[in-house]
Amino acid sequence: MAGENMVGTVAIIGAGIGGIYLAAELGVAGFKLRLHDIDDARLADVRAFGGIDVEGERGGFAAVELATSDLRAAVDGADAIIIVTGGNAQAAVARSLALLLRDGQIILLVQGNTGGSLIVRRALDAAGCHADVAVAEMDNYPYSCRRLAPARIRPIVAKRWLQIAAFPGNRIAAVHQRLSPLFPQAVAAPNALYTGFTNANAMLHVANCVANAARIESGDIYKFYAEGVTPAVARLYEAINAERVAVAAALGASVPSLEEWFDRVYGVREASLVETCQRLTYNSDGPYQATGTPSSLEHKFITEDVPTGLIPMVALGAAAGVPTPAIDALVAIVRNMTGRDFAAEGRTLARLGLSGTGVAEIIRVMNEGFA
Amino acid sequence: MAGENMVGTVAIIGAGIGGIYLAAELGVAGFKLRLHDIDDARLADVRAFGGIDVEGERGGFAAVELATSDLRAAVDGADAIIIVTGGNAQAAVARSLALLLRDGQIILLVQGNTGGSLIVRRALDAAGCHADVAVAEMDNYPYSCRRLAPARIRPIVAKRWLQIAAFPGNRIAAVHQRLSPLFPQAVAAPNALYTGFTNANAMLHVANCVANAARIESGDIYKFYAEGVTPAVARLYEAINAERVAVAAALGASVPSLEEWFDRVYGVREASLVETCQRLTYNSDGPYQATGTPSSLEHKFITEDVPTGLIPMVALGAAAGVPTPAIDALVAIVRNMTGRDFAAEGRTLARLGLSGTGVAEIIRVMNEGFA
Numbered sequence: 001m002a003g004e005n006m007v008g009t010v011a012i013i014g015a016g017i018g019g020i021y022l023a024a025e026l027g028v029a030g031f032k033l034r035l036h037d038i039d040d041a042r043l044a045d046v047r048a049f050g051g052i053d054v055e056g057e058r059g060g061f062a063a064v065e066l067a068t069s070d071l072r073a074a075v076d077g078a079d080a081i082i083i084v085t086g087g088n089a090q091a092a093v094a095r096s097l098a099l100l101l102r103d104g105q106i107i108l109l110v111q112g113n114t115g116g117s118l119i120v121r122r123a124l125d126a127a128g129c130h131a132d133v134a135v136a137e138m139d140n141y142p143y144s145c146r147r148l149a150p151a152r153i154r155p156i157v158a159k160r161w162l163q164i165a166a167f168p169g170n171r172i173a174a175v176h177q178r179l180s181p182l183f184p185q186a187v188a189a190p191n192a193l194y195t196g197f198t199n200a201n202a203m204l205h206v207a208n209c210v211a212n213a214a215r216i217e218s219g220d221i222y223k224f225y226a227e228g229v230t231p232a233v234a235r236l237y238e239a240i241n242a243e244r245v246a247v248a249a250a251l252g253a254s255v256p257s258l259e260e261w262f263d264r265v266y267g268v269r270e271a272s273l274v275e276t277c278q279r280l281t282y283n284s285d286g287p288y289q290a291t292g293t294p295s296s297l298e299h300k301f302i303t304e305d306v307p308t309g310l311i312p313m314v315a316l317g318a319a320a321g322v323p324t325p326a327i328d329a330l331v332a333i334v335r336n337m338t339g340r341d342f343a344a345e346g347r348t349l350a351r352l353g354l355s356g357t358g359v360a361e362i363i364r365v366m367n368e369g370f371a
Numbered sequence: 372m373a374g375e376n377m378v379g380t381v382a383i384i385g386a387g388i389g390g391i392y393l394a395a396e397l398g399v400a401g402f403k404l405r406l407h408d409i410d411d412a413r414l415a416d417v418r419a420f421g422g423i424d425v426e427g428e429r430g431g432f433a434a435v436e437l438a439t440s441d442l443r444a445a446v447d448g449a450d451a452i453i454i455v456t457g458g459n460a461q462a463a464v465a466r467s468l469a470l471l472l473r474d475g476q477i478i479l480l481v482q483g484n485t486g487g488s489l490i491v492r493r494a495l496d497a498a499g500c501h502a503d504v505a506v507a508e509m510d511n512y513p514y515s516c517r518r519l520a521p522a523r524i525r526p527i528v529a530k531r532w533l534q535i536a537a538f539p540g541n542r543i544a545a546v547h548q549r550l551s552p553l554f555p556q557a558v559a560a561p562n563a564l565y566t567g568f569t570n571a572n573a574m575l576h577v578a579n580c581v582a583n584a585a586r587i588e589s590g591d592i593y594k595f596y597a598e599g600v601t602p603a604v605a606r607l608y609e610a611i612n613a614e615r616v617a618v619a620a621a622l623g624a625s626v627p628s629l630e631e632w633f634d635r636v637y638g639v640r641e642a643s644l645v646e647t648c649q650r651l652t653y654n655s656d657g658p659y660q661a662t663g664t665p666s667s668l669e670h671k672f673i674t675e676d677v678p679t680g681l682i683p684m685v686a687l688g689a690a691a692g693v694p695t696p697a698i699d700a701l702v703a704i705v706r707n708m709t710g711r712d713f714a715a716e717g718r719t720l721a722r723l724g725l726s727g728t729g730v731a732e733i734i735r736v737m738n739e740g741f742a
Contacts, residue, residue, distance in 0.1 A: 208585075210581070210582070210704070211581070211582075211583075211584040211585045211708070212582075212583075212584075212585045212586065213582040213583075213601065213603045213604065214579075214582045214583045214586070214593075214598065214599050214600070214601045214603065214604055215583065215585070215586050217601035217602060217603055218598050218601060222585075227585065227589055228585050229585070230584065230585045230588030230589060231588060232584045232585065232588055232668055232708035232709065233584065233585055233708075235707055235708055235709070235710055236704070236707050236708055239707040240707075297603055325703055326703065326707050328700070328703075329699070329700040329701075329703035329704050329707070330700075330704065332696055332697065332699075332700030333581070333607070333700050333701065333704055336606055336607050336610040336611075336697050336700070337582070337603035337604075337606055337607055338603065338606070339606055
């Protein structure tokens with residue numbers, strides 16, 4: 001952890017399950033940690049315990065030196081600030097951070113959903129941030145774990161392949177150099193189109209919830225990625241994924257198909273998506289064994305993944321002239337099922353700062369930043 | 372049953388559950404019956420038994436004088452020919468009937484789905500039918516029953532309100548006069564837009580199947596109209612029904628909202644659609660108590676109701692300039708879930724004989740027939 005460019009102290013913003021997992025893994029790996037949440041109650045157990053117990057072979061105790069709802073205290077002197085709040089809160093966190101940041105800090109969104117680093121950059125700028133901070137995003141959460149108690153987790157599997165992109169993309173070399181000790185399996189992506197269009201949540205959550213909507217609302221419990229993924233759902237996955245890959249390609253970004261993604265990330269590629277999902281659920285190291293059933297459609301699988309995933313994919317598709325009828329239909333069904341117009345609250349081109357922008361200019365912005 | 376204009380002998384084409392129910396009810400009511408199916412095996416029990424046993428207060432024995440796979444024998448001398456094959460087979464039945472028909476016979480589709488009488492009229496014409504037959508359609512199946520054995524049924528409830536339309540609409544007075552003894556609860560509708568846009572199957576089946584797709588494919592059993600209709604499904608129902616009513620209105624047809632339809636047909640109108648559907652399932656006279664779970668998405672709730680219900684509603688909406696985004700999304704999701712392009716096989720304007728036709732001309736055709 002030595003050297004002036006290295007990350008030693010990490011502030012994790014968001015003490016939900018994603019933040020706890022991250023603290024557990026990075027703590028065991030030896031990074032100095034602060035943990036922040038706006039809800040102090042979520043910090044109580046970790047604070048009382050002084051950290052998180054991590055079970056298993058490569059487990060241990062992940063010390064958390066500070067668990068606080070004081071954002072200034074959490075980020076002061078931190079080399080990296082990892083935002084694990086979910087996509088809907090990223091802009092608000094950026095506004096709160098804007099005047100607390102110092103030159104040389106890195107903000108990493110885990111994950112960026114689709115376009116998160118643009119949202120954060122715009123929010124920082126709008127809130128008067130003048131510090132020279134790098135903004136980066138990862139394409140997915142890096143671990144699957146099972147939470148056994150408020151401050152005890154059991155790792156299941158770490159993703160074998162992740163991407164980190166900087167915004168603008170031309171800052172990736174320095175960003176990746178500093179972050180790769182935290183996430184050795186993460187490769188550098190040229191820009192945030194690569195991470196944003198490898199958004200696993202947008203690939204996997206919404207279609208599943210639609211095809212299981214009545215069961216979810218009835219309070220049934222089902223194995224989300226096993227019983228929930230039947231041939232009809234797999235076909236829906238294929239349709240939305242073909243559009244996702246096509247829009248990314250039209251914007252110059254080559255992103256893996258869903259089958260390739262499962263293979264790269266988990267080393268699993270069965271004859272069908274249905275079988276792949278079964279294996280990822282029922283294998284002893286299956287990352288999806290602990291995935292719970294949403295208790296309603298007012299769940300982040302919908303309320304986060306539509307506005308911060310499908311909506312920006314559709315918007316970028318429209319800008320690139322690539323039709324997205326399968327995703328459009330899914331968004332419309334979710335709107336009709338929930339009565340919520342996610343397009344009105346989601347990551348439109350305007351909110352991404354890309355209004356009226358053609359393909360070449362979108363790629364330029366992604367690589368070089370806002371003019 | 373006397374008088375030269377009255378219907379005495381009825382040929383029922385299609386010995387599925389709908390045909391059996393119809394034979395049971397009309398047989399007990401005293402009509403002389405023939406029953407036809409292309410699959411002779413479906414007729415064996417009724418033929419052996421000589422009819423159908425009908426349980427309950429107003430039950431009795433419904434004699435079937437002829438159960439045959441010989442269409443000519445079935446329809447020869449029949450006053451009314453009721454086609455109960457499901458929408459996908461109506462054109463084929465009409466082609467088979469074309470040269471067997473005699474002046475004065477009435478063909479009634481139970482039900483017409485959406486646009487069935489136009490499909491049948493075109494098929495008769497194309498196959499060289501020169502007999503002066505009336506073509507009519509009903510908006511729904513008239514009964515709910517439970518089948519206890521191949522030739523024994525228990526009535527649950529008869530619909531209190533049905534519509535019969537003739538094609539062309541201007542023939543309705545004579546048609547209704549002759550058919551109303553068979554279906555006393557059926558009112559005369561001005562034309563087939565009224566029946567076609569009161570298509571309960573299109574209102575109720577497809578959205579339910581989409582929101583329960585994974586459960587259906589998993590082989591789960593659920594109470595279709597109770598556990599299967601949660602608030603999300605009810606919202607989907609509302610969205611597609613608003614479009615259905617709007618398209619019909621643009622074509623001059625006033626059709627009931629789903630809430631009004633439940634009220635008129637079953638006398639049930641709870642505070643919400645969810646509660647209405649629960650009551651229609653769990654009440655002792657609930658028409659939906661016996662509705663089974665589809666065993667796959669290759670079920671008539673999809674494979675009939677999309678091409679013969681939602682597709683023509685969308686097509687007529689487009690002709691009338693009324694957007695149908697909720698129905699479009701449902702059709703697109705079903706296409707992606709099943710891999711089947713129902714628009715390619717369904718009742719498009721061309722198949723309805725209405726290509727290039729505006730609102731005024733569609734209404735004229737509905738009322739007066741093809742030019």
